[in-house]
Amino acid sequence: MKSGTIAQVGIPAAIIGIVVMMVVPLPTLLLDLLLAFNIGFSVLILLVSLRVTRPLDFSIFPALILIATLFRLSLNIATTRLVLLDGFAGKVIEAFGHFVVGGSIVVGLVIFVILMVIQFVVITNGAGRVAEVAARFTLDAMPGKQMAVDADLNSGLIDENEARQRRKDVAAEADFYGAMDGASKFVKGDAIAAVIITLINLIGGFVIGMVQKGMGASEAIEAYSLMSVGDGLVSQIPALLLSVATGLIVTRATTENDMGTDLLNQFGRQRQAVQIAGGAVLFLGLVPGLPKLPFLLIGGGLLLLATRLPKPEDLAAAAEAEEVEELPTTPQKDSPLAIAQDMRVEPLELELAYDLIDLVDAAAGGDLLDRVRALRRKLAQEIGIVVPLVRTRDNLDLPPRHYAIRVHGVEVARGQAPAGMILAIGDDLDQLPGTPTTEPVFGLAAKWVPAELREHVALANSTVVDRSSVITTHMAEVVRVHAAQLLGREDVKMLVDMVRQSHPVVVDELTPAPLSLGEVQRTLQALLNERVCIRDLVRIFEAMSMRAKQSPDAEGLVEAARTALGPAIAAGHAVDGRLSVITFDPILEQRMLESLRTSDSGSFLMLDPMTAEGLAVETARVVAAAEGAGDPPVLVCAQPLRLSVRRLLEQAAPRTPVLSYSELGGQLTLVTSGVVNVAEVTAA
Numbered sequence: 001m002k003s004g005t006i007a008q009v010g011i012p013a014a015i016i017g018i019v020v021m022m023v024v025p026l027p028t029l030l031l032d033l034l035l036a037f038n039i040g041f042s043v044l045i046l047l048v049s050l051r052v053t054r055p056l057d058f059s060i061f062p063a064l065i066l067i068a069t070l071f072r073l074s075l076n077i078a079t080t081r082l083v084l085l086d087g088f089a090g091k092v093i094e095a096f097g098h099f100v101v102g103g104s105i106v107v108g109l110v111i112f113v114i115l116m117v118i119q120f121v122v123i124t125n126g127a128g129r130v131a132e133v134a135a136r137f138t139l140d141a142m143p144g145k146q147m148a149v150d151a152d153l154n155s156g157l158i159d160e161n162e163a164r165q166r167r168k169d170v171a172a173e174a175d176f177y178g179a180m181d182g183a184s185k186f187v188k189g190d191a192i193a194a195v196i197i198t199l200i201n202l203i204g205g206f207v208i209g210m211v212q213k214g215m216g217a218s219e220a221i222e223a224y225s226l227m228s229v230g231d232g233l234v235s236q237i238p239a240l241l242l243s244v245a246t247g248l249i250v251t252r253a254t255t256e257n258d259m260g261t262d263l264l265n266q267f268g269r270q271r272q273a274v275q276i277a278g279g280a281v282l283f284l285g286l287v288p289g290l291p292k293l294p295f296l297l298i299g300g301g302l303l304l305l306a307t308r309l310p311k312p313e314d315l316a317a318a319a320e321a322e323e324v325e326e327l328p329t330t331p332q333k334d335s336p337l338a339i340a341q342d343m344r345v346e347p348l349e350l351e352l353a354y355d356l357i358d359l360v361d362a363a364a365g366g367d368l369l370d371r372v373r374a375l376r377r378k379l380a381q382e383i384g385i386v387v388p389l390v391r392t393r394d395n396l397d398l399p400p401r402h403y404a405i406r407v408h409g410v411e412v413a414r415g416q417a418p419a420g421m422i423l424a425i426g427d428d429l430d431q432l433p434g435t436p437t438t439e440p441v442f443g444l445a446a447k448w449v450p451a452e453l454r455e456h457v458a459l460a461n462s463t464v465v466d467r468s469s470v471i472t473t474h475m476a477e478v479v480r481v482h483a484a485q486l487l488g489r490e491d492v493k494m495l496v497d498m499v500r501q502s503h504p505v506v507v508d509e510l511t512p513a514p515l516s517l518g519e520v521q522r523t524l525q526a527l528l529n530e531r532v533c534i535r536d537l538v539r540i541f542e543a544m545s546m547r548a549k550q551s552p553d554a555e556g557l558v559e560a561a562r563t564a565l566g567p568a569i570a571a572g573h574a575v576d577g578r579l580s581v582i583t584f585d586p587i588l589e590q591r592m593l594e595s596l597r598t599s600d601s602g603s604f605l606m607l608d609p610m611t612a613e614g615l616a617v618e619t620a621r622v623v624a625a626a627e628g629a630g631d632p633p634v635l636v637c638a639q640p641l642r643l644s645v646r647r648l649l650e651q652a653a654p655r656t657p658v659l660s661y662s663e664l665g666g667q668l669t670l671v672t673s674g675v676v677n678v679a680e681v682t683a684a
Helices: 003-020 027-049 061-086 092-102 105-155 162-211 217-253 259-268 271-284 294-309 312-326 336-343 356-361 368-383 452-457 469-479 489-502 504-510 517-529 537-551 554-564 566-573 585-592 609-628 640-649 678-683
Strands: 348-352 391-394 402-407 410-416 422-425 435-438 447-448 463-465 578-584 596-599 602-607 633-635 658-660 671-676
Touching: 003 447, 027 061, 027 092, 027 217, 061 162, 061 217, 092 602, 105 162, 105 294, 105 489, 162 217, 162 356, 259 410, 259 609, 271 410, 271 422, 312 463, 348 356, 348 469, 356 368, 356 391, 356 469, 368 469, 402 469, 422 452, 422 469, 435 452, 447 452, 463 469, 489 504, 489 517, 504 537, 517 554, 537 554, 554 602, 554 658, 566 596, 578 585, 578 609, 585 596, 585 640, 596 640, 602 640, 609 640, 633 640, 640 658
Parallel strands: 348 391, 578 633, 578 671, 633 658
Antiparallel strands: 348 402, 402 410, 422 447, 422 463, 435 447, 596 602
16 A cells, blocks of 8 residues: 555544544454554654654654554553453453563552553653743744844845745744643643553452452452553553653754764763763772672773773864864855856945955954944944845955945945055145045045054044045945845845734734735835834834725825834934924925826926926025034925925935924924025026
8 A cells, every 4th residue: 555545544544443442342352463553653652752863853743642642542441341341351461460460469550550650750740841841932932043044044144945944944843842732731641541540440340240240359359450450551551651752752952863872972972970980889889788799890881981982182183173074165266156156146245456455354453344244233223124244355356445335236336445544534634645535425525644644633633534444434325325225025024024023913914915025125115215214113014004004105105104203203313402404485385285296106296397406406505505504404394295305306415304394293493494485496
């Protein structure tokens, strides 16, 4: 019979047969076969439990406990029927009643009680407690394990297939230990049932022998009690084996080897402990009154075994050699793997000219890699996304002293970091020797000066920036500008799963209905494009789900999220609780509202080109005047206009935040730094 047929037909039929055994009398020959099968099956389960390397390799074990327990109880019922009716239940039970316990009812009962104590008090209780704790800790650790898988996937340590398998293993492990917590109760209930069934057999046999068959008390005990005790022992031995297997499974740690191999390997590393144990046993043999031969043999055997175990220094050398062997070998330069790795487009790359390699050489004092790692953590707190790993490599095509930053393979920024120089930023740099340049982020006047003049630069009231700081500051600005491009679909999935762990209802109301993961990604990218931190995902998702019930349009979702985050957005642009604002003249703003139109691509201002250009120029002038006064302003307008105004100012004033009145909140002091008037717009 094929394995598929056995799985689909044979096993269900066997389970039904177990239930039938409880009500249908069995012949003694068949009962002997089933009792022997029960013992052999329990031994097989125990051996498999010893051989598995991790509990999930025997994931069917909880269900198997139920089937084995049901099978054993059905055998108890069948044997009880034969014992009470005929006083004979087969050769197996007779052998256990006469040969194993020597035909003594007292000895049989004592052995039965001892087995019950071992199983019920020691093994079953311990295994049940371990299963309960393991289930609780596994369920508590499940979110952290899922996040660790996502982190490894985002860092590139594993691929999508391995991540999917790990997530499946984490879920399976939680299900397994949860099932084991319940399955351990089957074992405990089986132990209690065995005691009750044996007592029923003893009392029932004694009553039947004396009342129905007219036997004397001693004759009834001899006829029925030994068979009842034999029946209890036959059932208790497989139950004990199954209890031991349960304890082994729930206490088994995940390793690469089976239990026997781990036992020998771990004891084999303890040469000194074996020597001390051998000496202690030999010392006991010298104590007056104790038999010397057993202790001398065992102690001598332990000392002899210790001489065969490896020394600690040999173990250390072997571990070091094994670690070296396990280190991944660098693929050959022309191998397909190396070429494939070079072909891969990284989300974020930093390329250095050949003369800037010292910045990443820790032996030469280079700390650029450490700063980049710290920058990723800082940016994660600032913008709310996990910045991809930065692939840093040399590029011989770059001019000397230059570095380049790439996003998805496209160069988006380039700068200089000459060796032996520091960057001085200030207004009065003419007296300093060096090469004039421009600070790459804010476009400030700067100069590369020799590093040995650091103190002179500080005395000249100029800001001193080392080369690594120049590069990391430049990279931070690049990440802020291109954060939306760096937020991939997998990153959004990780963020959604993270919110699901703490606020499952919020996520359930958001995705997959009414919004897909792609629509969530598009909204978050729009927020990042406007440099809005998306750390507060709970409020963002709540606002998006409420808006999506009305309309899933992209602009509406973005504005709903911004309104929810409004006080935080405004506070991010305030200085000491003061927010410098620029507004539109009411008449101008009313004209803009009247010209507002909506299309499939979003809202826009239906203005003639001259008016639109004049509006952008005048707004940029007012913003520049406010910045010159020392107060970086924000432009505030009506909410329907906000997105259209921002698009209009992308070229003229790209760094100016555009907020709506609903985003200001009441916790800040508003200071008007300028007003864009309709007369100036018309003149412009």
